[in-house]
Amino acid sequence: MKTHDETTMSLRLVHSAFSREQALTDLDSFRRELAAAAAHTYTLTERVPLHNLTEWRMDRRDGVIRHRSGKFFTVQGIDVDVAGAAIPHWDQPIINQPEVGILGILMKEFDGVLHCLMQFKAEPGNCNGIQVSPTVQATRSNYTRVHGGSAVPYLDYFLDRSRHRVVLDSRQSEQGSWFLRKLNRNMIIEVSEPVEVVEGFHWLTLAQLNELLFTDDVINMDARSVLSCLPFTDVVLDQHGSAHTMVDLLSWITERRSTVDVTVRQRPLHRLSQWRYNGAEFSHVNSRFFDVIGVRVEARGREVGQWDQPMLAARGTGLVAFLTTRLDGVPHVLVQARVEPGFADFVQLAPTVQCIPDNYRDAPRADWPPFLADVLDADRRTVRYDAVQSEEGGRFHHIRSRHLLVEADAVPEHPDFRWMTPHQLTRLLWHSNYVNIQARSLLACLRAVTSVGPVANPRPAAAAPLGRAA
Amino acid sequence: MKTHDETTMSLRLVHSAFSREQALTDLDSFRRELAAAAAHTYTLTERVPLHNLTEWRMDRRDGVIRHRSGKFFTVQGIDVDVAGAAIPHWDQPIINQPEVGILGILMKEFDGVLHCLMQFKAEPGNCNGIQVSPTVQATRSNYTRVHGGSAVPYLDYFLDRSRHRVVLDSRQSEQGSWFLRKLNRNMIIEVSEPVEVVEGFHWLTLAQLNELLFTDDVINMDARSVLSCLPFTDVVLDQHGSAHTMVDLLSWITERRSTVDVTVRQRPLHRLSQWRYNGAEFSHVNSRFFDVIGVRVEARGREVGQWDQPMLAARGTGLVAFLTTRLDGVPHVLVQARVEPGFADFVQLAPTVQCIPDNYRDAPRADWPPFLADVLDADRRTVRYDAVQSEEGGRFHHIRSRHLLVEADAVPEHPDFRWMTPHQLTRLLWHSNYVNIQARSLLACLRAVTSVGPVANPRPAAAAPLGRAA
Numbered sequence: 001m002k003t004h005d006e007t008t009m010s011l012r013l014v015h016s017a018f019s020r021e022q023a024l025t026d027l028d029s030f031r032r033e034l035a036a037a038a039a040h041t042y043t044l045t046e047r048v049p050l051h052n053l054t055e056w057r058m059d060r061r062d063g064v065i066r067h068r069s070g071k072f073f074t075v076q077g078i079d080v081d082v083a084g085a086a087i088p089h090w091d092q093p094i095i096n097q098p099e100v101g102i103l104g105i106l107m108k109e110f111d112g113v114l115h116c117l118m119q120f121k122a123e124p125g126n127c128n129g130i131q132v133s134p135t136v137q138a139t140r141s142n143y144t145r146v147h148g149g150s151a152v153p154y155l156d157y158f159l160d161r162s163r164h165r166v167v168l169d170s171r172q173s174e175q176g177s178w179f180l181r182k183l184n185r186n187m188i189i190e191v192s193e194p195v196e197v198v199e200g201f202h203w204l205t206l207a208q209l210n211e212l213l214f215t216d217d218v219i220n221m222d223a224r225s226v227l228s229c230l231p232f233t234d235v236v237l238d239q240h241g242s243a244h245t246m247v248d249l250l251s252w253i254t255e256r257r258s259t260v261d262v263t264v265r266q267r268p269l270h271r272l273s274q275w276r277y278n279g280a281e282f283s284h285v286n287s288r289f290f291d292v293i294g295v296r297v298e299a300r301g302r303e304v305g306q307w308d309q310p311m312l313a314a315r316g317t318g319l320v321a322f323l324t325t326r327l328d329g330v331p332h333v334l335v336q337a338r339v340e341p342g343f344a345d346f347v348q349l350a351p352t353v354q355c356i357p358d359n360y361r362d363a364p365r366a367d368w369p370p371f372l373a374d375v376l377d378a379d380r381r382t383v384r385y386d387a388v389q390s391e392e393g394g395r396f397h398h399i400r401s402r403h404l405l406v407e408a409d410a411v412p413e414h415p416d417f418r419w420m421t422p423h424q425l426t427r428l429l430w431h432s433n434y435v436n437i438q439a440r441s442l443l444a445c446l447r448a449v450t451s452v453g454p455v456a457n458p459r460p461a462a463a464a465p466l467g468r469a470a
Numbered sequence: 471m472k473t474h475d476e477t478t479m480s481l482r483l484v485h486s487a488f489s490r491e492q493a494l495t496d497l498d499s500f501r502r503e504l505a506a507a508a509a510h511t512y513t514l515t516e517r518v519p520l521h522n523l524t525e526w527r528m529d530r531r532d533g534v535i536r537h538r539s540g541k542f543f544t545v546q547g548i549d550v551d552v553a554g555a556a557i558p559h560w561d562q563p564i565i566n567q568p569e570v571g572i573l574g575i576l577m578k579e580f581d582g583v584l585h586c587l588m589q590f591k592a593e594p595g596n597c598n599g600i601q602v603s604p605t606v607q608a609t610r611s612n613y614t615r616v617h618g619g620s621a622v623p624y625l626d627y628f629l630d631r632s633r634h635r636v637v638l639d640s641r642q643s644e645q646g647s648w649f650l651r652k653l654n655r656n657m658i659i660e661v662s663e664p665v666e667v668v669e670g671f672h673w674l675t676l677a678q679l680n681e682l683l684f685t686d687d688v689i690n691m692d693a694r695s696v697l698s699c700l701p702f703t704d705v706v707l708d709q710h711g712s713a714h715t716m717v718d719l720l721s722w723i724t725e726r727r728s729t730v731d732v733t734v735r736q737r738p739l740h741r742l743s744q745w746r747y748n749g750a751e752f753s754h755v756n757s758r759f760f761d762v763i764g765v766r767v768e769a770r771g772r773e774v775g776q777w778d779q780p781m782l783a784a785r786g787t788g789l790v791a792f793l794t795t796r797l798d799g800v801p802h803v804l805v806q807a808r809v810e811p812g813f814a815d816f817v818q819l820a821p822t823v824q825c826i827p828d829n830y831r832d833a834p835r836a837d838w839p840p841f842l843a844d845v846l847d848a849d850r851r852t853v854r855y856d857a858v859q860s861e862e863g864g865r866f867h868h869i870r871s872r873h874l875l876v877e878a879d880a881v882p883e884h885p886d887f888r889w890m891t892p893h894q895l896t897r898l899l900w901h902s903n904y905v906n907i908q909a910r911s912l913l914a915c916l917r918a919v920t921s922v923g924p925v926a927n928p929r930p931a932a933a934a935p936l937g938r939a940a
Binding site for chain 1: 631636716717718
């Protein structure tokens with residue numbers, strides 16, 4: 001019964017992923033509406049010194065930046081020890097937002113094809129104003145109305161699921177270097193009853209979403225996260241040969257988690273040894289990683305017209321990349337077991353490469369992270385996907401990552417790396433704390449390549465000069 | 471490939487679970503050897519006031535009891551808030567042992583039948599000296615030799631797995647009311663090479679272990695935990711109809727974890743509001759739950775001859791019980807989503823009933839935990855399993871729990887309870903933090919009933935008078 005249902009759902013998802021023509025919405029007019037919406041719904045975001053924020057203050061006793069209501073999130077300092085690591089000790093600011101929010105996509109079948117209800121959403125940190133977000137993107141503060149905004153459309157489908165079908169419902173982590181133990185509930189709900197479409201919402205097939213994933217900064221991070229969780233799995237596909245059995249992969253993860261020796265201690269922001277307040281922002285002494293900035297936001301077309309808040313701002317564009325290969329004809333990606341201080345279990349599965357290349361501009365290649373050179377030196381004909389995607393625009397100011405999928409030879413494994421099938425990653429997404437947001441985002445892109453094909457990729461996939469997107 | 475392997479392993483486990491005659495060891499002589507070992511290997515455990523411990527001290531600044539080396543574990547106080555719960559606030563002592571130990575069973579096939587290498591092990595808290603433990607039961611301190619003991623036999627099979635087959639390797643929680651976020655690595659390794667049998671170790675089939683599970687206090691808690699993780703799962707069995715799909719069950723767990731509002735704060739032991747130091751032990755003001763005691767231990771036949779340590783001591787025998795039923799012919803157990811302050815995610819799957827009945831001796835039935843009355847009033851003909859099992863003897867002094875499996879009607883579900891198949895529980899044991907130790911222990915007993923049958927149960931399964939085992 002259950003297995004049958006699972007296989008059926010997987011086949012319906014595959015059908016939607018190949019349904020470009022049978023869609024309810026025309027993609028060209030969707031793009032025009034997106035452009036039009038960006039013209040009249042936007043946020044004006046102005047950088048202001050942190051100490052000029054009106055709603056936020058740093059408490060001098062514990063060095064934590066808090067909202068005056070005590071709600072939303074805080075920015076605090078942490079001191080990290082990772083015994084035996086290449087960088088065994090550092091300190092840094094980090095966002096603490098312990099509430100579990102909801103990122104939800106509503107699905108419904110039209111003419112036999114599953115569609116996703118997607119939202120135009122402006123976020124203050126977006127480099128381009130509006131991006132395409134899940135149906136619902138609600139922090140707990142949002143839906144308990146701490147900031148007095150209006151009700152979140154469609155939220156009830158996710159809170160009361162008795163009349164609907166749950167396709168997936170799992171808590172997933174966010175950036176473990178920027179968030180302390182943050183989890184959001186990623187949900188996909190299928191409804192069969194009629195759904196009224198509110199302005200700014202559109203029904204898209206997975207094929208259309210996949211096509212949009214080939215354009216920079218269109219599908220927002222939360223949408224990529226939920227899309228990555230789609231259960232494209234079934235018993236038949238799982239029987240294909242993978243390099244490692246699931247038992248062996250889980251044992252590898254258990255080993256890493258059991259033996260890593262990480263200590264994270266809270267430390268006041270103004271006592272961090274490697275960070276300085278320059279009168280406006282907290283920055284790393286070597287001007288690397290990110291800055292903690294203040295912003296004043298004026299929004300048009302959002303629930304609340306005006307507010308200010310701290311954000312993290314980028315120092316250079318990130319790079320996330322999977323090496324991909326075929327082993328005995330079966331597609332695999334090279335997955336890294338990566339330590340990030342904000343993860344509940346410290347270790348999660350990450351892309352082959354995840355870094356800010358600018359940080360290594362002056363470093364000898366021997367000091368580069370593993371496989372960074374393989375990705376940056378790759379022959380353009382081996383690049384299957386190349387687009388820049390935005391990180392979440394509610395907390396991050398213009399933070400973007402180049403996403404690359406590079407076909408490679410079956411390089412030998414390394415204690416921290418394993419070849420896994422995309423299906424094995426997908427299986428783990430039924431559970432929390434296995435696959436990090438960067439790997440999930442790339443998994444969504446990988447599925448897009450599989451259904452749309454690399455031919456749709458408009459970017460000349462040249463070997464990227466280091467730090468090209470800075 | 472993978473799925474095929476999994477099915478094959480499951481069939482081999484079933485074969486072993488029905489192999490009583492083809493075993494390498496005769497069970498009667500095993501029982502005699504166990505009795506003989508208990509006569510010459512034992513621990514003399516004497517209760518002493520906590521302040522008389524020589525190696526342990528309570529730090530008056532933070533109210534934490536520590537070993538002078540800073541190693542092993544600590545006993546600290548916590549203050550717990552669970553918003554909206556029946557008991558929304560309490561404080562208590564709890565053991566903090568952040569290291570991940572290894573509980574490992576070595577398996578090997580003899581004459582086509584899988585056997586487990588089991589160890590006679592004396593623990594200071596055991597009510598009967600020696601019990602049957604996994605092949606390896608090692609804290610990190612054990613295997614890094616903090617206490618200067620001898621090397622742990624067979625540990626290398628679990629540390630270097632390259633030549634062996636990993637059957638299961640997952641970190642599992644321990645008692646969430648007595649341990650703060652404790653995880654042990656539960657491992658099952660199959661070897662094909664010859665294994666030398668050290669004195670005190672014996673090869674047993676699963677059928678033999680199952681039979682031993684019908685005798686009180688023979689199979690220790692760690693062994694029950696590892697045995698519960700045996701992957702008795704395969705695709706064929708999984709296709710049987712369950713009341714809920716795995717997606718719906720995972721969504722239920724996600725919902726509970728996302729909405730529960732638990733706060734755990736550290737508080738000095740001597741500042742706990744509901745606990746007092748009586749000059750020898752920390753006890754609850756109403757003499758309930760447990761005591762924190764000191765013990766002086768003299769061991770014969772163990773690595774270290776003499777030591778002292780704090781332990782938790784019982785106030786009454788616990789009760790853990792599953793209601794079981796058949797839904798459309800398929801066996802189900804009624805599982806509780808239970809909050810315990812020591813769990814990383816606060817909520818795990820627990821037995822239908824998990825409590826100390828003595829605590830409700832004077833309470834009106836309306837205040838009893840759900841289903842406690844159903845279990846205690848059950849007709850003896852519906853009791854499928856009834857034995858008393860010990861909690862871990864390294865930290866707990868004579869703490870025991872009556873284990874019951876009671877066949878019941880398909881009672882309606884309740885927001886905190888769901889009917890699940892044993893196979894669904896087993897599936898979740900591939901991952902951490904889903905199934906608590908009490909439910910795992912009962913799952914091992916349930917499998918014993920399935921293979922041995924209730925006829926082997928020697929205890930007159932009378933409806934138990936409340937607190938009978940106190």
